[in-house]
Structure formats: C-alpha cells, structure tokens
Amino acid sequence: MVYLVRMYRVRFVPLGGIIGVTKNMYVYEIYKDDALQDIIIIDCGIGFPREQEFGVDHAIPDISYLLDKKDKIRAILLTHGHEDHITALRFHYNDLGRPPVYGSRLTLMLAQHKCDEFNVKLKTTLVNFDSTYQFGSFKAKFIRMTHSIPDTTHILLTTPIGSFYHGSDFKMDLTPPFGYAPDFYEIAKAGKDGVLCLMSDSLGSDREGFTLSESVVGKTFEDEIRTTRGRFIMSTFASNISRVRQCAEAAVKFNRRVCLLGRSMKENTKLVKDIGYFPIPPKFLIEEKDLSKFKPHEICIIATGSQGQYGAALSRLATNQNKFVRISKGDKVVFSSDPIPGNEEEVYDIIEHLYLLGADVRYSDVADQLHASGHGSQGDMLLLMRLTLPKFLIPIGGTIRHQRLYLELTKKMGYQDKQVYLLREGETVWFDEGGRTSLGEVIMTKNVFVDAYGVGDVGDTILRDRMTLSTEGIVFTVLKVARDNTLAEKPEFTSRGFIHGESGTNMNDKDKVYDGAAEHIGKIFDQNRGTMPLKKELVNQLEKYFFRATNKRPLVVLETIQV
Amino acid sequence: MVYLVRMYRVRFVPLGGIIGVTKNMYVYEIYKDDALQDIIIIDCGIGFPREQEFGVDHAIPDISYLLDKKDKIRAILLTHGHEDHITALRFHYNDLGRPPVYGSRLTLMLAQHKCDEFNVKLKTTLVNFDSTYQFGSFKAKFIRMTHSIPDTTHILLTTPIGSFYHGSDFKMDLTPPFGYAPDFYEIAKAGKDGVLCLMSDSLGSDREGFTLSESVVGKTFEDEIRTTRGRFIMSTFASNISRVRQCAEAAVKFNRRVCLLGRSMKENTKLVKDIGYFPIPPKFLIEEKDLSKFKPHEICIIATGSQGQYGAALSRLATNQNKFVRISKGDKVVFSSDPIPGNEEEVYDIIEHLYLLGADVRYSDVADQLHASGHGSQGDMLLLMRLTLPKFLIPIGGTIRHQRLYLELTKKMGYQDKQVYLLREGETVWFDEGGRTSLGEVIMTKNVFVDAYGVGDVGDTILRDRMTLSTEGIVFTVLKVARDNTLAEKPEFTSRGFIHGESGTNMNDKDKVYDGAAEHIGKIFDQNRGTMPLKKELVNQLEKYFFRATNKRPLVVLETIQV
Numbered sequence A, B: 001m002v003y004l005v006r007m008y009r010v011r012f013v014p015l016g017g018i019i020g021v022t023k024n025m026y027v028y029e030i031y032k033d034d035a036l037q038d039i040i041i042i043d044c045g046i047g048f049p050r051e052q053e054f055g056v057d058h059a060i061p062d063i064s065y066l067l068d069k070k071d072k073i074r075a076i077l078l079t080h081g082h083e084d085h086i087t088a089l090r091f092h093y094n095d096l097g098r099p100p101v102y103g104s105r106l107t108l109m110l111a112q113h114k115c116d117e118f119n120v121k122l123k124t125t126l127v128n129f130d131s132t133y134q135f136g137s138f139k140a141k142f143i144r145m146t147h148s149i150p151d152t153t154h155i156l157l158t159t160p161i162g163s164f165y166h167g168s169d170f171k172m173d174l175t176p177p178f179g180y181a182p183d184f185y186e187i188a189k190a191g192k193d194g195v196l197c198l199m200s201d202s203l204g205s206d207r208e209g210f211t212l213s214e215s216v217v218g219k220t221f222e223d224e225i226r227t228t229r230g231r232f233i234m235s236t237f238a239s240n241i242s243r244v245r246q247c248a249e250a251a252v253k254f255n256r257r258v259c260l261l262g263r264s265m266k267e268n269t270k271l272v273k274d275i276g277y278f279p280i281p282p283k284f285l286i287e288e289k290d291l292s293k294f295k296p297h298e299i300c301i302i303a304t305g306s307q308g309q310y311g312a313a314l315s316r317l318a319t320n321q322n323k324f325v326r327i328s329k330g331d332k333v334v335f336s337s338d339p340i341p342g343n344e345e346e347v348y349d350i351i352e353h354l355y356l357l358g359a360d361v362r363y364s365d366v367a368d369q370l371h372a373s374g375h376g377s378q379g380d381m382l383l384l385m386r387l388t389l390p391k392f393l394i395p396i397g398g399t400i401r402h403q404r405l406y407l408e409l410t411k412k413m414g415y416q417d418k419q420v421y422l423l424r425e426g427e428t429v430w431f432d433e434g435g436r437t438s439l440g441e442v443i444m445t446k447n448v449f450v451d452a453y454g455v456g457d458v459g460d461t462i463l464r465d466r467m468t469l470s471t472e473g474i475v476f477t478v479l480k481v482a483r484d485n486t487l488a489e490k491p492e493f494t495s496r497g498f499i500h501g502e503s504g505t506n507m508n509d510k511d512k513v514y515d516g517a518a519e520h521i522g523k524i525f526d527q528n529r530g531t532m533p534l535k536k537e538l539v540n541q542l543e544k545y546f547f548r549a550t551n552k553r554p555l556v557v558l559e560t561i562q563v
Helices: A064-072 A105-116 A184-193 A214-226 A241-253 A263-274 A288-293 A313-318 A344-356 A378-388 A400-412 A462-471 A507-527 A535-550 B064-072 B105-116 B184-193 B214-226 B241-253 B263-274 B288-293 B313-318 B344-356 B378-388 B400-412 B462-471 B507-527 B535-550
Strands: A008-016 A025-032 A035-042 A058-060 A073-077 A101-103 A124-126 A133-135 A138-144 A153-159 A162-167 A197-201 A232-235 A257-261 A299-303 A332-335 A360-362 A392-396 A429-432 A437-439 A448-450 A474-481 A492-496 A555-562 B008-016 B025-032 B035-042 B058-060 B073-077 B101-103 B124-126 B133-135 B138-144 B153-159 B162-167 B197-201 B232-235 B257-261 B299-303 B332-335 B360-362 B392-396 B429-432 B437-439 B448-450 B474-481 B492-496 B555-562
Touching: A008 A064, A008 A162, A025 A064, A025 A153, A035 A064, A035 A138, A064 A073, A073 A133, A073 A138, A101 A105, A101 A138, A105 A124, A105 A263, A138 A184, A153 A184, A162 A184, A162 A378, A184 A378, A184 B184, A184 B378, A197 A378, A214 A232, A214 A241, A214 A332, A232 A313, A241 A257, A241 A263, A241 A299, A257 A263, A257 A288, A257 A313, A299 A313, A313 A344, A332 A344, A344 A360, A344 A535, A378 A400, A378 B184, A392 A400, A474 A535, A492 A507, A507 A535, A535 A555, B008 B064, B008 B162, B025 B064, B025 B153, B035 B064, B035 B138, B064 B073, B073 B133, B073 B138, B101 B105, B101 B138, B105 B124, B105 B263, B138 B184, B153 B184, B162 B184, B162 B378, B184 B378, B197 B378, B214 B232, B214 B241, B214 B332, B232 B313, B241 B257, B241 B263, B241 B299, B257 B263, B257 B288, B257 B313, B299 B313, B313 B344, B332 B344, B344 B360, B344 B535, B378 B400, B392 B400, B474 B535, B492 B507, B507 B535, B535 B555
Parallel strands: A035 A073, A073 A101, A101 A124, A162 A197, A197 A392, A232 A299, A232 A332, A257 A299, A332 A360, A474 A555, B035 B073, B073 B101, B101 B124, B162 B197, B197 B392, B232 B299, B232 B332, B257 B299, B332 B360, B474 B555
Antiparallel strands: A008 A025, A008 A429, A025 A035, A058 A448, A133 A138, A138 A153, A153 A162, A429 A437, A474 A492, B008 B025, B008 B429, B025 B035, B058 B448, B133 B138, B138 B153, B153 B162, B429 B437, B474 B492
16 A cells, blocks of 8 residues: 655745735745644735725734644744835734744834834844745745835745745836845846746736836936925825935935925934935934025925825925925925825825915826836836746735736746636645645635724724714715805705714704804815815814714715816 | 066957947957967957948958967857848858857858858857857857847856956847747856956947837737738848747738748748748748739738838839739738838838828837837846946947947946946957956958848949949939929939040930930839839939940939929
8 A cells, every 4th residue: 555645735825915915914834744834924014905095094914824823933024114014013923922033124123113112022133135044944035126115125935845936015126226236146046946936026017118217216306306496395105215315315416405294204214314224414404393494495395195195294285284384486396106096186186285385296197207116017027037937926915907917927928827826815825746736725814904003194094984983973065166166055964873863962953063064164165265175174174063063073074076 | 576477368359340230240369478368259240331221231340350360269159140240251251260150059050051152161069058168268158148030149258357248139038929038047147156347239228118028019910910901911121030930920820821022031931940940831831923812811921121122022012013912902011120210211112102002001100019129228238237247348239329328327327437348349458357457459440341242132332332433423313203293394414424524425425315314214204103103213214224325334313302
C-alpha cells in the first residue's frame, strides 16, 4: 500500500483589501502534512467604505479566523505607511498576540504613531533591504518600490513550495523626487529564481500606459508658483508626503514662506521632519497666525481638504472662515489630487466659492500634471508581470471592475484564465507542491465598523448615522433655489422618527419647529447675498437649529434643486 | 623614481550612427600600457542621407581608420537585422579582414542575404543568449531586446576596466506579438554588477511616456479589417517583419487571402518564412496574378510604398497601374507607418489619389494606433537607465536634437553634464581605470556614398545626381496648374549644362525640344482628365522624352503651382 504524503502546502487568505481597495490585510499560511505550521500577515489597515464620505468612517478587518491560531503567527510585515495598510493594528495588535512587526523606516514610524493613542506598543524591527528574514518556514525579503509615500516596499515571501511576490500599492516611478527608485534587480531576480504567484495592486488597471512620475508634479508646482502674483495655495492628502515636500521646496525656491493648514497636514509633516524627510529650512515654515505678517506673494499655504471635506482647511479658506487670511484676487489655489468618485459635488462647490472670492483655481479638468496617481497604470502592471514572470496571478487592492481589467491585461501577456484568481474577501487559494492550485474554504468575514477616533476632520460615521437614526430620527428637505441664488419657495420638511408621533410633541409643535427651520434657512440665504451657501453649511446650521429647538439631533438630509 | 603604469584603457569610437541616425558602426578598443590590444566592432550598416528620398541613397561608414588595425579586430557583433546596422558589411567585410560575425538568428540570415549579391561570405556564429563570448580581453553577452524586427539584441561588453552596455535601437515592448520580451533580469543584473557606460538609442527622446507595444497595431488591424467591405490594403516598411506578420494573421482570422506586393516585401517574407517567422498557411498566400480570382472582401494586400515612393507597389495601386487589381469603393487602405519628415508631400499625394478612386484611407492623422514606433520614448529610455544604472551615458542613433533631449532626460535621473557625452561622428571617448573619462583624438571620417545596388525601388542617387549634373546637365520647369487640374499655361523650361551652348545644338533645336516637352506634358494632363498627375510621373515622362529627343539624360527638376 502506498501513502501519498503531501509535504507542504501554502494558503493565501485575504481578510481585506481584496475588492474594497482599502482595509488591506493578507494572510499567508504554510501547512505541513495538513497541519498549519506558520502564518505571516501582510498589512493591517483600516477601510474607507466607498459609499460614505472619504476618510471619515472606518472599517477594520475581521480577524476572527486568526484568533485561535495566534501561536502560529510569526510576524506582521508592513508594505508602507498609508492608513489602509497600518492603522487597524491599534485595534488588533494585542489580539493577534503581539507578533513582531517588520517594515521600513517611515512605515514603522507611522504605524507606531497610529497605535500611540491607543497605548498599543508594537514590537518593531526596521528592515534591512539586503537581508532575508526567516519566519518559521517562510523567508521574507523586502524590496524597494515607489508609491505616493516614501519607503514603500514590496515583499518576496519564499516558502518550501515556491515564492510569492506581494506587490502591494505601487507605481513604477523611474524618477521619484526623493528616496529610492524601484529595485529592478531584486524584482527581476525574484522572477529569474521563479515566482509562483504575483499578488498585484490592480487599482489603476483602467488606465492605459504608465502613471506619471511624482516628480512631474514638482515641476508643475514651480511653473504654477512662477505665474502667481498673490498667495499660492496647494491642497492634497496629508498622507502624500512627497507631494507636500515638493510643493514646500518649490515655494522655498521662489522665496515664499510655507504655512501648513489642517491637523493631519501638520501632524504628518512634524513626524517626517524628525527623520529628515521634510528638510525645509525652519525660517521658511510659519504658523497660521503669522500669515498676516507676510505679503501675499511671500506666502505658500499647503492645506487639507482637497476632497471638498466640510470643515477642512481648504473649505474654511473658501468660505472665508480662516481668521488669518482672506482669499482674494491674485491668489491661486491648486488641487493636487483628483476628486474621488462621489466627492465631485463637494469639490466643485469649493471651487465655485474660490472663484467667487477672486482666486485663480487650477484643478485636473483645466490643467494637466497637477496630480500623479500613486497607483500604477496598465504599463506599470505589465512591467511588474514581465519582471516577476509568475505562474499565477491574483489582483489585489482594486474593485471587481479593476480585477476584471487586470485579467484582460494578463491575457496580453499570454496568461490563461485558470492562472488568474479573482478573489473576494475571505476566498482562499491553495498552492500545492508541483504547482497545483485550487480554491480553498471561504473564510467568513463580517463588516466591522469603528468610529473615527480623532482621525478625520469632522463628520458623521455610519455608526453615528445608525445610532442617530435609531434614537434621534431623520429630517429631509429639498430647497428650491432660483437662478439668482435666492430661495424660490419656503422650504418644506419631512421627517421619520423625529417629532411626529413622539410623546410630548404634537402637530402644532412640529409645524412651529419646521417654520423656524425654514426661517433660519432663509436668513442664511439672505446673508450670502446672491451666492449659494455650502450644502454642508446648511446642514450644519439646521442640525444646530433642531438641537436648540427640540433638544434632539436628527440626521439632516438636504438636497438643492435649481428652479 | 616611480613609474605610473596605466594598465588598461578603453576607447569608444563611433564611425557612424552617432548623429545621422543610420549608418551604424561603433568601435570599442582596449589598450594595455598604451598599446592597442583588441577591437570589437558593433554593427556595420548603410546610411540614408536625410535630405534625400528615404531608402534610395546609401552612405556607408568610412573605415579608413581601421584599415591598418585589421589584426586587432576580434569580432563584429550585430545587434539586429535592419539595413542601417548590417548592410555595409558587403562593402567592408573583406577589407576588415573577415573577422567572425556574431548575431541572433534573423540578424545573421539577413546580413548574409545582403552580402550574397556581392559574393561576400560572412563567417558567422549564432549566439546563445546564455553564453558569454571571449574576444581577447573583451567579454560579450547578447541580451534579448525588442524593436520593430524580431531577434533584436543589446550587447553587454565587459572589459578589464568596466562594462559597456550597448543599447542599440530598442523599445521596451512588454507585450511583443511574437518572440521574446526584453530580458529584464540580464539587463538589471548588468546594472547590479556595474555598468561603466550606457550607449543608448536616443531617437525617441522627443516623445513623452512609453512607446506603444507592437501588439497594439495587430489589434488595430483586426478592428480595421472587421469594418472593411472590400479589399483591405496595408502598407508599411518591408523590414517591419512583425507588422507584416500581424497583418497577415489578422487577415487569415477574417478568412482573407494575403497578397504581398513589392520586391522587398516578397523577399523579406520569403526569408523569414524559412525560419518559421511568417507562419501563414500556404493556401492563404496568393500571387498578384491570382487577385482577380477572389472577391474584394476575400483579399488582403500588403504593399511597399508607405512613404509615397514613386513606382512602389502602393503608388502603382493608387494610380491604377497594377494590372490585376483596381482600387474601388469599399476598399480600405491603411498606412501603418508615419511619413518620415520630408516625405509628407508624396504620401499625401498618394492618399489623394486613393480617395479619388473611392477607397477609404486610414493614416495617422485620422486614426490612432495604426503605427507603433520601433524606438522607445522617454519612458523606455529612463527605464533602461534605471535598469543599467550607468556611471556615464552616450546617446547614439539620434540627431543632435535627440542627443540634447536625451541629456535633459539624464538630468531627471540626477546625472550631471559631465557624465553624458554628446558625440559627433569620429569623436572618441577614453575610459581609464578608476572611472576617469576624457575626450580622445577625433577620427576624421569622409562621406562615402554608394549607388543603390538594387536595394530601393527606383530613384536617383546623390552620386547619380552629381554624375548627371556633370555630364548631362539639368532642366527646370514650373507648371502652372488651374483649379480644374488642367495646365494654365504652356510650360517653360530653363536649363544648365543641357542643350544651350553645347556643340551640335543651337537655339532652334533647343526651342524645338522644349516645345515638344511642353506638348508631351500637355498630353499627360489631358489623359488624366481633371486629376492632377503624380509629380514623379511627370518627371519620369520628361526624362524619357528628353532622352528620346536629345539622347541625353538631364536631371529634371519640376515644380507645380496652383494658379
């Protein structure tokens, strides 16, 4: 009688990031004779549910599957310092048994920083790019890569049955403005030695060609500053550290003082300054309150709020709510990021207001090269395939649409459908000795949402919405606005679970409350004298009004239509 | 007393190709204690002087410098099979002492083929891409690369003082339709091991981004054929073997027979068919004379003459001079190449004629992705720099403009001016031990022109022009053409060195000759019934007429103006 002994098998378990873009967390497992030996976790980030406001609500990976396997977790490896790759550690690190955490310099710094507020202390090891690390039967090598944040890496995981190239968020930036270019030799060497499966960022698979180098944007900043008579104001994500640095360096070239606005912008810059990643001479960095000491052409402001977030630095500038500076003719505002789908309305609202104040506004519709994605396009992805020459491929970090387009790309390289796994969260793949693969058991994961503990600027969370709905109710209104931006009709309100039918209120009270609300809205329109108030401002004012009037905080949903 | 012994030095001597684009020939020399030890020659091609018609006149490298150093020439290495890299061998091979010739399969085949007419027999070695070849103190490794012809290579030359990466004509084609992709591992390994100097194709340095993959054009062919009711006719360079194959394969997909028109098209295809590079089933390949046996929608014609060359297959189709096929409504003609600067007029002339015959015409002005350059753009060049990480760089294969733009590119990578040599033909660079470099002695080269021994389709050569001018004279005329394409005035002629003042002719004879010429021109216009005759046709007819009338063959220069 012959016993077939299957020695080693590897399983890939995506606990997040696989089609939601964000909330990245990937588990690699080695089994020997069907017994789990070792687990490596790559990344542990928060998610930004797409249907809500960006950056406000958090989802975190569901780690239930791992809780009885803590003793097998050999390490957590982090690819780069973006929140959707590191920030869930503060919720999960202790529950995962506090395994060692490996990553590059900036990555570990940001990861620990995010954990500080929760008093979570990571056991970190700063990786050496020349070293290979052994974790049980895994070997891991970190490889330098480029993205929109310095110190981004890819990870080559070698197992007894083959190698896995974990190609997390990247673009092939041949001329990064700072730091290292991709280490093409190590990537090609991985391919030469044999890669069993490539896990590849697929978010840019709907764009042809190669993504622009980040340094192109620095050149654009210089060109834009050169032609600006007044203040130069740039807005981008605070996490895009290279972008912020390029803008500050361009400002210094033209002898402008740099003022950072927005909590996350200040915080991130402070962190990276300590490790030399923001080498702006101190005399060029000024505080908000000192803005009035300089002439407009001596000022460069770098502000959060490029997605039109209400209450963020840029939105406050656009509505003249900043105490120290008033936007005026000659000033130029540059949006150095594209609106994330769903945010267009808010962004255009801000742009309208900036124009009304007399500023020149530059955004991607009217100017090229203000923004370069941090994610590779089809060319970047094809190049990674060519370099690593994998037998199998799994697109990660994109939506279903991106996965499908990635599949098309693999066909251009001659791959067949059976070599590409399009997975959903929790769907797993087995890799056997001899190059056989198969879909494994589906790990059931739940949606886990957490409130935004001081991370975003302001906003309602899903959790808050649900709580509000269950305890305070909801009020809808549609404002009919005339062409001259005055109210065309007295606003009418509809509600659920708010006033009507609750004890202690009656129809008369309700009418009184709504009349007052309509009057309040009318006043805001009057104060704005012919310019359209910000939608968020109206909601905010209504929330305050309802609270004063009823001591309740209903969810306010407001639409405007032009009549 | 201390003697400084300079052990090894290397000199790079471009004998052609350095700013003229074509006529590629590069010499690498190793010196030991100032004595020349070994010479390696890379490529030995003909040149197409830019100010003349493409592909008609030839210049060849001046090898005077090498003639007393034949015993040091260890080998000639060929990068790929284009004429500007191999075709001067038939003039120079024996004079160079018949050194061994190394190259890839198609390259050697084409090189030998070009030598056959001259009874020159090359001593060839087919290279193995896994091998390193030793030539005196040189080591050479061939590296797979992509261009518009299969079996293109780059060459890594290693010397006692460092390595030279000879990056001849290339683009980084990640999805080549046939054959191999660039061998990124070997290129990156060269960079990892250390490249002293990169010699890089610079012809595409005026284009941003990456050059399109050749396979994009194949997709376009399919789309174009799908929407063609009548004959599908594609014109490109015969040397673009991948393009011709893609078109033929697309035709077969749609069940069309393929007919090759033009001598070089037939000849090239015949050659590559023997080595399996044109695997079209025989029943799909038909002869010109069989075109009438098939319905228009069963036919695909692949023709020479995409540059508007007079007398080439496409020009004959456009003027209904092909006996077996008449272009008509429903037919589609695709130009799968961009006009080379200077050829626009001829190309548009052909396009006009094709439209008049009722064909649908697709060329780069009206349709994208009909053509992909064989030369890389800025992105391709930056990627080669990133992979090889050279200490010094020398742009080759471009004009002065391309060299300057390449210099700009190197700055994006952080290189300084002193690390980049912009050379003219015969200007040399010394590389010393310890990484010092300096400009060397300038090797004086002469222009060497040769007549077009049966290579191009038809045409006058510089040499012929000069000979004609000195022995037969020249006749000018300006034709005034009315809006309805009839002659507005009787043509007048001016001449130098033709009839006037020569013995045996007098003014009366001259007038008679010119009257006859005018009459002849008039007849051609009449025959064309309202369409403008091809300029080349008029010149050709005049040449014939003058020969009949005077037994002389003056150079005829003719301009037309619309009045």
